[in-house]
Amino acid sequence: MDSVSRRLLKELKEYSKVDPSHPEITYIGPADDDNLMEWTAHLKGLSGTPYEGGTFELFIKVPSHYPMQPPTISFVTTVCHPNVHIKTGEICLDILKTDWSPAWTLKSAVLAISLLLSNPEPNSPLNCDAANLLKCDDTLGYESLVRMYTSLHAIKE
Template sequence: MADARLRRVNKEIADCKNDKSSHINIELIDNSPFHLKGSFKGPEDTPYAGGHFDVDIVIPESYPFQPVKMKFLTKIYHPNVSSASGAICLDILKDAWSPVLTLKSTLISLQSLLCSPEPNDPQDAEVAKHYLTSKASFEETARYWTMVYAGGPGKTGSAAGQKQDEVAMAGLEKAHVDQFESLGFERGKVIDALRRLNYRGANVAKINDDRVVEELLK
């Protein structure tokens, strides 16, 4: 069966090269057809628009009878993708896998996952909470991450070389961070604590300052 696996993967790579319409790109990492890098553009009308996302692809031994292993190489702010490791929570990469699915169709599914996040089945609980609390604030952060990490368009034009703003990165308000920093806490710690508490949108009113200080003292 080993040659069938190779034949299939080679065909999939070739198909992807020939297909210009889907804008899905697959290339080899370290010359093995079983370790690939897929990439696609962030879908329009989403906070990911304009970004260029790389995905690490590992073809398992028993492919296509076992799902491919995929994770984001590009950092992305999305409820179903780990903001730290890039691990993806998507049913077709697990039990809903079918041998007829291909690398291309899977990457397209990933692309559409960016259009329709499922915060109720999250990979990254903090991001999902952010999404559910304030979608506008979440989108702003996601857009910012797209700009910083995925080369997306920034408000100020060129994103390259721009100093990363930790506060925007965490999807927080500068005023809130400044408020607690002025109490004498380290800025990094304040950002961490506020992120953990999901200090955003309507939640700000629900969390009193004592709770924040308690978290900061932990």
């Protein structure tokens, strides 16, 4: 067994324990029992945010040099967010690119994405429409748009 597989199996074992301190992650694990290099995660929209009431699926592709290289994580569920490409689900987040460290785990990366949902950064957008609403201080318009996408596309709780 190679070091990547050992690391992923160790992470999977830790995730199988119930963690009440992170209720926003409802599932994280391999997408297929025969492939440790592709994972899926379900991320619950936090209460008090326009994502509340929805659960969002993420696809995680683990590189062959993990944890030295970051995983590629994208939304499968269509999500409206300034830092998420509306069509591809690509996520603009430094830790998934230049700020990755082997100390990060798949779970900590998913938690960082959950934090990003609640704290958009409109100055590095992949969704210019959503970013422009925030840049123009149209919080009501932004949150209404996000709620509409959440009700149309998110997995219902």
